[in-house]
Amino acid sequence: MSTVVDDHLWSAIGDPTRRRMLDLLLAEGPGTATTLSAHLPVTRQAVTKHLVVLDRVGLVRSTPAGREKRYHVDEAQLARAVAQLNSVGALWNARLRRIKSLAEAIQQARNKSR
Amino acid sequence: MSTVVDDHLWSAIGDPTRRRMLDLLLAEGPGTATTLSAHLPVTRQAVTKHLVVLDRVGLVRSTPAGREKRYHVDEAQLARAVAQLNSVGALWNARLRRIKSLAEAIQQARNKSR
């Protein structure tokens, strides 16, 4: 039952700047590279490159509007990403619980033989 | 109410190879750079570098054992990482739900005026 995780999707949200960009698009609605960069500590060009990455993995889509290119979050794809976060979190939690219960079992055995 | 996320911790588990290394250490218990690299598509040296990163953020700790250096997961720190995954997942889920309900409200208003 190995974890089914799309590495590209995960890596896309692994970058702090991209994560903040998604936050911004969710909180303030669709925006352009320029409007996003105003709320971020990086230049417009850096934001543009990140938007290309996000678009490539389908987390974001663009719609040309006049002279500007407006980006919005693809909700279905973001939901998939969230599902993967939860899935990995759940797996690791399960493993951690198992290790903890093993440790407790050993403790018990040790108490018995004391 | 911006998300409180440790970027270093998140970035550490953002790399696919490091995530698999953690998986391996959890599933098969403590191991060395050499044993880990046997289960991974990268060389021992690459694994060593990743172990340095994981050690730096406290996700893993090493105990010298003879000529080899055995690494094991720091469970408390991994639990923190999982908590951050859940936290971001929950935030995004909330925002997605809010957007969805907004969309439905608009639909309703449109139906009324039809």
Add this chain to the structure above:
DNA sequence: CTTGATGTGCAACCGAACGTTGCAGAAGGT
């Protein structure tokens, strides 16, 4: 329509990250 402001796109460049190969050295087994 021309001018100026604003938004986008492309290219060159830099440092850090991820990966490789090659080699030196330390610790085991026989």
Add this chain to the structure above:
DNA sequence: ACCTTCTGCAACGTTCGGTTGCACATCAAG
């Protein structure tokens, strides 16, 4: 003592995140 095996260090190449600089498109006035 020897050979195997594991670790550590250094050099190198490529990709990634970020910057600056400049050319080009579009809108709004004058």
